[in-house]
Amino acid sequence: MPTDCAVSDLSSAQNKTTMEINLLYFEGCPSWKNALTNLQIALKEEGMDISIKLIEVKSGHDVAGKKFLGSPTFQVYGEDFWPEDQPSYSMNCRIYATLEGLKGWPTIDMFRQKLLDMKKEKDKLK
Secondary structure: OOOOOOOEEEOOOOOOOOOOEEEEEEOOOOOOOHHHHHHHHHHOOOOOOOOEEEEEOOOOOOOOOOOOOOOOOOEEEEEEEOOOOOOOOOOOOOOEEOOOOEEEEHHHHHHHHHHHHHHHHHOOOO
């Protein structure tokens, strides 16, 4: 599923000039498409042009190397948006604690807050 988000140049502490949000998922998970839609809405509402890269996790062999906490997972520079201490990784659907209760995807407001936090962090680095 392609995205309509463009790439913008942003600086980071790791000398990377282009920010990209990785959405890790597996095809059997019913939640990743809702999550993608919410992320796209949050990016649009915040006026942020950041690309979204869809990464399909195809087997249990991929999960540890990708730090896959379940589908959907969101990462920037390999760091999870909502990190969890987990002794191992597996092919499962991820559950998010939202203000509306447990859901299989983050809400638009959760994404907006994460994007604002990322923007504040970027501004500190200037």
